[in-house]
Amino acid sequence: MSIFKIRGGKKLKGEITPQGAKNEALQILSAVLLSPEPITIHNIPDIVDVNKLIELIGDLGCKVERLGNGSCRFTSNNINTAFLETDEYRKKAAALRGSVMLLGPILARFGKASLPKPGGDKIGRRRLDTHFLGFQKLGAKFNFDASEHLFHIDASELRGCYMLLDEASVTGTANIVMAAVLAKGTTTIYNAACEPYLQQLCLMLNRMGAKIGGVGSNLLTIEGVGKLGGTEHTMLPDMIEIGSFIGLAAMTQSEITIKNCRIDMLGIIPDIFRRLGIKLEFRGDDIYIPSQERYEIETFIDGSILTVADSPWPGFTPDLISIVLVVATQAKGTVLIHQKMFESRLFFVDKLIDMGAQIILCDPHRANVIGLDRKQALKGIKMSSPDIRAGVALLIAALSAPGTSEISNIEQIDRGYQNIEGRLRAIGADIERVGGN
Numbered sequence: 435m436s437i438f439k440i441r442g443g444k445k446l447k448g449e450i451t452p453q454g455a456k457n458e459a460l461q462i463l464s465a466v467l468l469s470p471e472p473i474t475i476h477n478i479p480d481i482v483d484v485n486k487l488i489e490l491i492g493d494l495g496c497k498v499e500r501l502g503n504g505s506c507r508f509t510s511n512n513i514n515t516a517f518l519e520t521d522e523y524r525k526k527a528a529a530l531r532g533s534v535m536l537l538g539p540i541l542a543r544f545g546k547a548s549l550p551k552p553g554g555d556k557i558g559r560r561r562l563d564t565h566f567l568g569f570q571k572l573g574a575k576f577n578f579d580a581s582e583h584l585f586h587i588d589a590s591e592l593r594g595c596y597m598l599l600d601e602a603s604v605t606g607t608a609n610i611v612m613a614a615v616l617a618k619g620t621t622t623i624y625n626a627a628c629e630p631y632l633q634q635l636c637l638m639l640n641r642m643g644a645k646i647g648g649v650g651s652n653l654l655t656i657e658g659v660g661k662l663g664g665t666e667h668t669m670l671p672d673m674i675e676i677g678s679f680i681g682l683a684a685m686t687q688s689e690i691t692i693k694n695c696r697i698d699m700l701g702i703i704p705d706i707f708r709r710l711g712i713k714l715e716f717r718g719d720d721i722y723i724p725s726q727e728r729y730e731i732e733t734f735i736d737g738s739i740l741t742v743a744d745s746p747w748p749g750f751t752p753d754l755i756s757i758v759l760v761v762a763t764q765a766k767g768t769v770l771i772h773q774k775m776f777e778s779r780l781f782f783v784d785k786l787i788d789m790g791a792q793i794i795l796c797d798p799h800r801a802n803v804i805g806l807d808r809k810q811a812l813k814g815i816k817m818s819s820p821d822i823r824a825g826v827a828l829l830i831a832a833l834s835a836p837g838t839s840e841i842s843n844i845e846q847i848d849r850g851y852q853n854i855e856g857r858l859r860a861i862g863a864d865i866e867r868v869g870g871n
């Protein structure tokens with residue numbers, strides 16, 4: 435098991451390019467199973483979760499041709515659904531969250547699918563009701579084998595219908611869309627999630643011949659088609675990485691340019707960081723963050739303390755809440771961080787408190803951060819990364835903290851950040867991976 439050893443307290447400087455979006459990649463790679471024709475995908479991030487999903491798709495019989503430079507061609511003309519019955523499939527699919535999105539395409543094309551309880555971050559309850567209720571509305575039958583932790587779904591024929599989702603689940607919406615594109619008749623999904631990941635998925639499916647209307651809204655209309663063809667698709671830059679780099683620049687008082695951000699797809703993200711007092715400049719499609727000695731958290735218009743809370747898109751993504759929290763520890767002012775969606779994502783604040791941050795964890799969902807305003811630096815310590823985004827928040831804290839920090843359990847960070855130590859070293863960070871591989 436390797437760890438990151440970080441000697442912090444240094445200002446960084448330079449340009450950094452975000453990788454392709456992890457959560458988009460997991461949807462797009464699942465969708466390649468929907469067509470027997472070749473589909474070429476570009477800007478695929480080289481990260482653990484994505485590589486595991488590519489391996490799974492290959493195990494299922496999809497021909498995977500690595501074209502180099504983050505591009506791959508997938509041809510799913512010889513899918514072996516018997517692999518779904520193997521222990522190997524169960525073991526591999528249980529290792530990541532994204533595997534849940536294999537269900538929609540497999541069900542659409544082959545009428546039968548199964549899945550172990552998928553993995554992903556341990557950040558509280560992560561139910562899958564939306565997925566299965568949606569499949570059920572389309573005519574599938576499912577049962578959960580509690581002894582084996584296995585979901586079985588059967589559908590000889592999927593039929594379009596109207597459905598109101600119980601919540602705007604990101605992977606749930608993607609799964610139902612992928613099941614509905616090949617169903618008979620028209621499906622209308624209300625309360626659909628509409629993250630850029632989903633917009634990208636729908637646009638790709640339409641290029642393959644699907645008929646999806648309402649893309650980008652919470653009302654999707656899908657006219658089922660008989661078959662889908664091949665296409666090419668390029669992943670967006672990862673908006674969570676972009677937010678992480680903005681936070682990193684602010685915490686370490688660094689001058690950083692984040693290249694090719696697709697600013698038009700970032701929604702409210704830049705505004706939230708600006709409300710923390712961070713100066714951002716849009717230069718074409720790059721985001722320039724000047725070195726800032728201090729930054730001051732705004733209040734609400736009436737003078738009351740700012741709250742930063744997550745909500746489904748176009749609200750603020752829950753995946754950046756941990757980053758906002760860490761950035762606030764060195765701001766001037768106070769902010770209430772409200773992580774509404776997940777129950778166990780804020781416990782990492784204990785580690786920040788050990789580093790000297792002033793935080794009151796009010797309950798599992800809310801933390802009050804009283805910024806230190808640089809009067810005192812955080813101090814380097816040994817810590818373990820509990821989940822992917824808390825891991826990167828701790829990494830940012832460590833890079834800002836004079837002295838040496840060690841972060842263990844960095845497999846969590848590797849799930850979603852490509853060669854993070856190499857890219858940070860290129861802008862001047864003193865970070866090394868020690869032990870393991």
Ligand SMILES: CC(=O)N[C@H]1[C@@H](OP(=O)(O)OP(=O)(O)OC[C@H]2O[C@@H](n3ccc(=O)[nH]c3=O)[C@H](O)[C@@H]2O)O[C@H](CO)[C@@H](O)[C@@H]1O
Pocket residue numbers: 457460531532559560561601602603604605606746751752753774775776
């Ligand atoms: C592989 C992948 O793409 N993972 C992302 C995906 O996970 P995932 O698709 O698993 O997350 P969901 O959107 O289903 O739900 C996330 C959490 O929010 C709650 N919820 C959801 C919708 C809603 O309207 N109200 C509500 O309370 C759910 O109960 C759950 O606890 O979306 C999450 C929410 O953006 C992100 O954190 C994950 O990084």
Ligand SMILES: C=C(OP(=O)(O)O)C(=O)O
Pocket residue numbers: 456457483530531532553554555753822823850
């Ligand atoms: C929670 C996340 O990932 P996953 O859904 O794969 O666990 C995340 O990307 O922040």
